[in-house]
Amino acid sequence: MLFTRFWFLTAIVTLIKFVVSEDDFIPPNSWENKEFKKTIEVSNSFTTENLELTIINIDSEPVTQYFLPIPTELLPKISMFTAAYMSEESFIQCMLVPGVHTLADGTQVSYGVIQFEAPVAPGEEIALLAKIHLAVTGTPFPEEIGMDDTQSLALEVNRYPISPYLSKTVSVDVAGAEDFIELTPAQSDDEAGILLTGQFKYGPFHNVPPFTSSWAKVSYPVDYPLITVTDLKRDIWISHWGHTAEFQEYYEIKNQGAKLKNGFSRVEFMKRVQRTEGKGGNFIGVLGLAMTENSTDPYVTDKVGKVSSVMREEDKLLLKPRFPVFGGWAYNFTVGWTNTLEDFLHTSNTEQDAFVIALPVLNGPPDTIYRNAEVSVILPEGAEVIDVGSPLPFANATVTREYSYFDLADGHAKLTFYYSNLISELGSGELVVKYKLNANSLYQKALYISYYVFGALMTVFVLINLNLNIK
Amino acid sequence: MSEIAEKIVVPDTAVTANENDTTTQKDGNCVSWIQSSLKTLIFIAIIIASISSRLFAVIRFESIIHEFDPWFNYRATQYLVNNSFKDFLNWFDERTWYPLGRVTGGTLYPGLMTTSAFIWHALRKIGLPVDIRNICVLFAPAFSAITAYVTYKLTCELKDEKAGLLAAAFIGIVPGYISRSVAGSYDNEAIAITLLMATFMFWIKGLKQGSILNSSFAALCYFYMVSAWGGYVFITNLIPFHVFCLILMGRYTSKIYVAYNTWFVIGTIASMQIPFVGFLPIKSNDHMAALGVFCLLQIVALGDFIKAKISEKKFKVIMWVSIILIMIGGIAGLFLLTYLGLIAPWTGRFYSLWDTNYARIHIPIIASVSEHQPITWPAFFLDTHFLIWLFPAAVFLMFMDLKNEHVFIIVYSVLCSYFAGVMVRLMLTLTPVICIAGAVALSKLFDIYLDFSPIFSTKKTGTTKSSVMTVLTRALVSASFIYYLYLFVHHCTWVTQSAYSSPSVVLPSQNRDGSMAIIDDYREAYYWLRMNTDYDAKIASWWDYGYQIGGMADRTTLVDNNTWNNTHIAIVGKAMASPEEVSYELLKEHDVDYVLVIFGGVLGFGGDDINKFLWMIRIAEGIWPEEVKERDFFVNQGEFRVDSQASQTMKKSLMYKMSYHGFPDLFPNGQGQDRVRQQVVTAADVEDLDYFDEVFSSENWLVRIYKLKDLDIEGRDLSDFAEFEKSKNTKRSSNKRPEIDLRV
Structure with a gap:
């Protein structure tokens, strides 16, 4: 409950430079894992790792940090890393540190750190839940398939949850697909995975020494497209004149699934659609774009004009791309809609002329990875940014000026957040912007326009009355 | 007016006369004020009418560039907006006419692009950052309003303001002009x-x-x-x-x-x-x-x-x-x-002005353009309605006056009538003079027949009977002509919305429930090309689609609508008309990656490549008479067939194979029903493609894109290789194919 609803409120991953040298860092051996259960969820086009931990402080003094090794190559792909106590509904601060340690099998790991608020006394036992959202997915296996073949993905998983501490009982589950095949044979029968219903299980193993690692490649069928938004430009225009918040999003999407071996055959595609009664498959036939609630005037265009194959279903826009997007294919489009300002705007009670606006970071299609996202809030003319808050870690944030229709004065303040490697599930977090806008600047625009029109008319009047006659 | 006249006619004393003079002046001021405000009002109405009747296409479809040539103009305008004017004039476009390229800056008329770029910059200066596409789309309607004003001024020189206003109204809504100036038809003619x-x-x-x-x-x-x-x-x-x-x-x-x-x-x-x-x-x-x-x-x-x-x-x-x-x-x-x-030397286009058959005999490329065909009689009526019969009358009336300016209009009408008869596109230059002449004639008529002042002056002049007859005839004539005017407006609106407001990039159709649906196959395929092929990919297609591929798919083309090089076009013609192995070699020589054909057999779209195929053959035959022979594509009776009776050369040609590839499979029992040519194409007629792979076909099969296979690694001939693969898979291919109905 806690994770699904409120994680975005408190959990903020901070990327910090760790003080220790980056060459080879081994955390102090102050914990023992009584139980370590790792579940890798692959039912989406991104990966979620759920870790259930019961840990005991075996050190002689109180400890505040617990380290979780994460393969270094995955570090930049992490969308979100959170942890919480299993017993009470509160979050624990988490960090990622780029210190590197090379394991016996050559795997390079960095660490996620769980930082307890109060030091944990020696011998104390704590039950934890940690969750790592990764903007990665398996790679198509085989890479090219025919029009009617089933698409499979291969994912590299470790048979052990790598830990710098001794573990009493550990297990790794891969869950979320109908069938699993282990592509790399295990060293011993012991290590081989077991196929359960909708699950592939490694372990349980007992008394596993620190930094035990053994990689396996698991493949599983996936009959849905792997939607990746390579670039998203999301602009939200705030207007106090029109009482509207206008959303405009430009998507560049790509299906990361298996490519077509023999090209696209329309006959076979039509047969397939008829056979499956239009249920879809490993191609993007229809994109369900979520919009904000109570939105109006939705539209979809792309670089050659209006996309007419769009249908609205409540707060969802069902967009049929111009062509079915098969594996390796790309498509881009712009979608937009309008909301009334009251849906997002709050007036500050304490300060005069101050407003607070809370806007969702992402809308868009479900089950999607965003490689780069640029979310901009364009404030009304004359508005000044006081404060901002983002629920997700961002790479950069800028304030620039944007000039639009009849912006004859200073233009709009445009606040832009740059994110990378997001997943759609995190999008409901709210971007909060506090800004100042006094009533005078509301009328400034009208005054400016009338001023210029008057000037133009006067010029015309003077020119008409000039008499250049020689006679 | 009559009251004033009477007052002037019967002055009592010098004093009252003076008083009357001042009132006359006052009344005169008042009248001229009313006149000028009425005139302004009429002009505003004309401008609204002429712009709004051109917006059918935008309202029914969308703000989109139409047809073929406008796509080039649009692309050139985008280039001008993104680069300096100097760059524009020196623009060498290496993305068309591959591998020759085109000296675009030196071979285009820059007026249109420069004007829209100027408007774009000017609007930007006053705080209106309008998208360049919208400027291009709305360019023609905006200029039609200016045309109306200029025509008014011109007609004023010929007769008077009354005729001028009529001419402005006519030119504003006449279909002959609207045909080239609806919103989205961003062509040179617009300006x-x-x-x-x-x-x-x-x-x-x-x-x-x-x-x-x-x-x-x-x-x-x-x-x-x-x-x-x-x-x-x-x-x-x-x-x-x-x-x-x-x-x-x-x-x-x-x-x-x-x-x-x-x-x-x-x-x-x-x-x-x-x-x-x-x-x-x-x-x-x-x-x-x-x-x-x-x-x-x-x-x-x-x-x-x-x-x-x-x-x-x-x-x-x-x-x-x-x-x-x-x-x-x-x-x-x-x-x-x-x-x-x-x-x-005297150019071919010049000859075809004098001898309508010249082009058809000597230059197929000129004749293959539909707008170079001679005009048909109904087209005159469709484009100008009742003005077409007012026009000769007006010319006659001009002869009666015969001042210098009337000579001009007579010369204009005679010359232009002839040329419009020769080439459809010249109808456009005839239309303005028809409007002007029509307006002059009509206003002359109205000058006399709309003057009902005899009613007020009956007491003085003739008998009651004759004056009643005069009024009656005048009422009759004016009423009938006003009715004609009404019909004219009706006709113009109807023609505009039914004949001239289709962007031809999207095709309107109907859903089963009768609501309007849009067939968007062109953009589907062009966008597929844009998104999923290499930026440097070379596309071979018939020249009609060159500008659209350049504009919408943003890919390099071999030939396009700027038909300056007949030989290069003939190369594509030959590739389409030759058997696969010949075409493959020819296309490989030109670095072609993809071949695009338009096929209307599923949809029943008549303007597809099979119907244009004869032109391709003829143009290719003009260059390689030994290798491509038009005769070979006909069957004995001199018929052009695509079904089982089609000639062997036809069936072997690349165009035929690409158009019908997989088509019979779409129908039960493999009996492909071609809806354009009303012939049955079976699986036995369509041979396999050995050198090309189908990479994309649009939803209604309108656009089909094929990729040239890579050369075999082992150096085998691709047809041998395909033969070999087939022999391996004979078991699989004998599987019964599931029957499926066509859903359009």
């Missing part, structure tokens, strides 16, 4: 007609007054016109012809001398500044008339001068001798220059 009318208006003003100012304006408009449309040659010939007629009619005055010389000298020098025109005005035969009349005018002026100085008898001798000498010298000079190649 050219405005400039054509402006040039003529200033020309007539200059001629009437002998004014250097107005003639200079005419020359500037002419320069603008030259920069915008190849049809400027029409002005280049019409104005000299007008002057020539006036001289022949013995109407030479110094006014003509001033007007023509000003226009010719400034206009010619200015027009030579356009890179694409360059030295044509002194080399090409199209411009010789203007130069000739210029010389003639000098001689006439000299003669006029001499005539004033010497006796008539001596003058006659001088005149005859000089005329003979000039004629001999002129003709000899013309022959010599043509022989030496100093002046351009």
Whole structure:
């Protein structure tokens, strides 16, 4: 409950430079894992790792940090890393540190750190839940398939949850697909995975020494497209004149699934659609774009004009791309809609002329990875940014000026957040912007326009009355 | 008005007369105020009507560039907006006519693009950052409003303001002009007609007054016109012809001398500044008339001068001798220059103006363009409605007046009527004169028949009976013509919305429940190309789609709608008409990656490549008569068939294979029903493609894209390889195919 609803409120991953040298860092051996259960969820086009931990402080003094090794190559792909106590509904601060340690099998790991608020006394036992959202997915296996073949993905998983501490009982589950095949044979029968219903299980193993690692490649069928938004430009225009918040999003999407071996055959595609009664498959036939609630005037265009194959279903826009997007294919489009300002705007009670606006970071299609996202809030003319808050870690944030229709004065303040490697599930977090806008600047625009029109008319009047006659 | 008249007629005393004078002046002021405000109101109405009737396409479909040529203009405008003007003039486009490229900056008329870029920049300056696409789409409607005003001014010179207002209203909504100026048809003609009318208006003003100012304006408009449309040659010939007629009619005055010389000298020098025109005005035969009349005018002026100085008898001798000498010298000079190649040879387009069959026999590429076909009679009525029969009457009325400006309109109508009959596209230049003439005739009619003042003056003049008859006839005539006007508006709206408002990029169709659906196959396929092929991929398609591929798919094309190189087009024609192995080699030589064909058999779309195939064959045959023979594509009876009776050459041709690849599988029992040609194509007729892979076909099969297979790694011939693969898979291919119905 806690994770699904409120994680975005408190959990903020901070990327910090760790003080220790980056060459080879081994955390102090102050914990023992009584139980370590790792579940890798692959039912989406991104990966979620759920870790259930019961840990005991075996050190002689109180400890505040617990380290979780994460393969270094995955570090930049992490969308979100959170942890919480299993017993009470509160979050624990988490960090990622780029210190590197090379394991016996050559795997390079960095660490996620769980930082307890109060030091944990020696011998104390704590039950934890940690969750790592990764903007990665398996790679198509085989890479090219025919029009009617089933698409499979291969994912590299470790048979052990790598830990710098001794573990009493550990297990790794891969869950979320109908069938699993282990592509790399295990060293011993012991290590081989077991196929359960909708699950592939490694372990349980007992008394596993620190930094035990053994990689396996698991493949599983996936009959849905792997939607990746390579670039998203999301602009939200705030207007106090029109009482509207206008959303405009430009998507560049790509299906990361298996490519077509023999090209696209329309006959076979039509047969397939008829056979499956239009249920879809490993191609993007229809994109369900979520919009904000109570939105109006939705539209979809792309670089050659209006996309007419769009249908609205409540707060969802069902967009049929111009062509079915098969594996390796790309498509881009712009979608937009309008909301009334009251849906997002709050007036500050304490300060005069101050407003607070809370806007969702992402809308868009479900089950999607965003490689780069640029979310901009364009404030009304004359508005000044006081404060901002983002629920997700961002790479950069800028304030620039944007000039639009009849912006004859200073233009709009445009606040832009740059994110990378997001997943759609995190999008409901709210971007909060506090800004100042006094009533005078509301009328400034009208005054400016009338001023210029008057000037133009006067010029015309003077020119008409000039008499250049020689006679 | 009549009351005022009576007051003036019966003055009592000097004092009252004075009083009446002031009231008359007051009333006069009042009347002129009402007149001018009414005029403004009428103009606003005309502008609204002419713009809004051109917006059907935007409202029913979307704000999109139409057809083919506008896509090039749009692309060029985008280039101009993103680069400097200098870059634009020096633009070498390596993404068309691969591998030749096109010196685009030097082979286009930059007027249209420059104007929209100017508007774009100007709007930006006043805080309106309008998208360049919207400027291009709404360009033609905006200029149609200006055309209406200029036509009004021109007609005012011919008759009066009443005729002018009628002409403005006619030109605003007449389908003959709307056909090329609906929103989205971003073509040179959109601006050219405005400039054509402006040039003529200033020309007539200059001629009437002998004014250097107005003639200079005419020359500037002419320069603008030259920069915008190849049809400027029409002005280049019409104005000299007008002057020539006036001289022949013995109407030479110094006014003509001033007007023509000003226009010719400034206009010619200015027009030579356009890179694409360059030295044509002194080399090409199209411009010789203007130069000739210029010389003639000098001689006439000299003669006029001499005539004033010497006796008539001596003058006659001088005149005859000089005329003979000039004629001999002129003709000899013309022959010599043509022989030496100093002046351009007579072009094919020029011949086809005189002999409608010339092009069909000698230059298939010219004849294959639909707008170069001769016009049909119904088209005249469709495009101008009742003006078409008012037009001759008006020309007759012009003969009655026959002032210099009327001679101009007569010359214009006669020349243009002939040319419009030769080529459909020239209907566009005829339409304005039809409107002007129609307006003059109608306003003459209305001057008489809409004047009901006899009712008020019955007491004084004739008997009651005759005046009742007069009123009745007048009412009848006016009523019927007002009814015609009503019909005209009705007709114009109907023609505009049903015939001229389709973007032709999207095709309208109907859902099963009767609601409008859009067939968007072109954009589907072009966008697929844009998103999923290499940026440098080369696309081979018939030239019709070149501009659209350049504009929408943003990919390099082999040939496009700027049909300057017949041989290059013939290469694509040959590739389409040849068997696969020949085509493959030919296309590989030209680095082609993808081949795009349009196939309407599923949808029933008649304008597809199989129907255009004969032109491809003919054009290819013109270059390689030994390798491509039109005869081989026909069956014995001289029929062009695509079903089982089709000729072997036809079935082996790349175009046939690509169009029908997989098509029979779509139907139960493999009996493919071609909806365009109403013939049955079975699986046995369509041979497999060994050298090409289908990579994409649009939803309704309208656009099909094939990729050239890579050369075999082991150096095998691709057909042998395919044979080998087939023999391996014979078991699988004998599986029964599931039956499926076509869902469109």
